[in-house]
Amino acid sequence: MGLLKKQEKIKIKELEPVLRIINYKRINKGRTSVSYCWIYPTGILISFYPEGENKPQKIRKIIYYYYTYNSAGKNKIEDMKKLALSGSGLNTYINKHKPRYSEKR
Numbered sequence: 001m002g003l004l005k006k007q008e009k010i011k012i013k014e015l016e017p018v019l020r021i022i023n024y025k026r027i028n029k030g031r032t033s034v035s036y037c038w039i040y041p042t043g044i045l046i047s048f049y050p051e052g053e054n055k056p057q058k059i060r061k062i063i064y065y066y067y068t069y070n071s072a073g074k075n076k077i078e079d080m081k082k083l084a085l086s087g088s089g090l091n092t093y094i095n096k097h098k099p100r101y102s103e104k105r
Contacts (some may be wrong), residue, residue, distance in 0.1 A: 016040045020085075027087030034091050035062065037084040041066035043102070044080050046090070063105040072099035 007087045022037040038045040045066045069077055083090040084091075 009024070016042060022084050022087075024084060024087060024090065026054040029087075032091050034084075037090070038080050039084065042070075042074075044084060046080075046084075046094075048091075064103075065101040066103040068100055071102040089103060 018038050018040055020039040020040065024034045024037050025032065028034070033049045034046060035049055036047045043066060045064060048063045048065065050061060050063065065075055067080060072080075076097060080090060080093060080099070083093055
């Protein structure tokens, strides 16, 4: 969780323990705006590069979305977790299904 600011780390940690951190950009190898995913028991935190800035050296600000069972529904969260683990299709899924997020930073 080194990408989050100190106060953000504390807030997310208080919610529930992280089960897995995925460097999505590394396993995807394609053009994607998703950089990292943190998988929680009842949610997923996804960091996105700003629109059109999918190369790390160009990043000005990373945007974080936290999706939970309560905000998006269990089925959508579980689908998103599977896509994150596979390294393919997560951004497309989010754009198509537009799950509601619990928090944005």
